[in-house]
Amino acid sequence: MPLGSISLFRLQTQNVSKPYQNPLERVLDEALADGRLDLSLPLLKQRGLEILGKEYETTALAEADIPQALARYYASEHATLFSARREEIEQAGRELLGIYSSNVFPEMKISWGTYPNHIGHTPNRRAASAATTICMHLRTARR
Secondary structure (H helix, E strand, O other): OOHHHHHHHHHHHHHHHOOOOOHHHHHHHHHHHOOOOOOOOOOHHHHHHHHHHOOOOOHHHHHHHHHHHHHHHHHHHOHHHHHHOHHHHHHHHHHHHHHHHHHOEHHHOEOOOOOOOOOOOOOOHHHHHHHHHHHHHHHHHHO
16 A cells, blocks of 8 residues: 555544534635635624524524625625625625525524534545555554
8 A cells, every 4th residue: 555545544534533613613714715705895704603603493594584684784884885895795695695504404403513523424435445445454564
């Protein structure tokens, strides 16, 4: 087995089993970093944390409130900015809703932090089989 494969396996294992400190904050950071959320909108991350951290009884209530909550904030606290950049703010609201919809399922009682890590979860059987083969190979090589 090539040494690079062992290092890759260790890296993948560490990433899979590492618990998230705050999954909501991590997801927002990723959206800001890759440009799905506009970094130039003031306090967007803080408002996003507040809005997405709210508990909704149903998905329908979340869908109705999340985009409007962001628009209400900018309309009341940054009226000039809201007038000038309404489309970007509405897009950010839609993106927040997309983030919520991909991670929170109120009807199933699944919210941020319900599953804080992915220990024991493998993406598919082929990956699980490859991981088992590598572990067996490493154990045999040590003997």
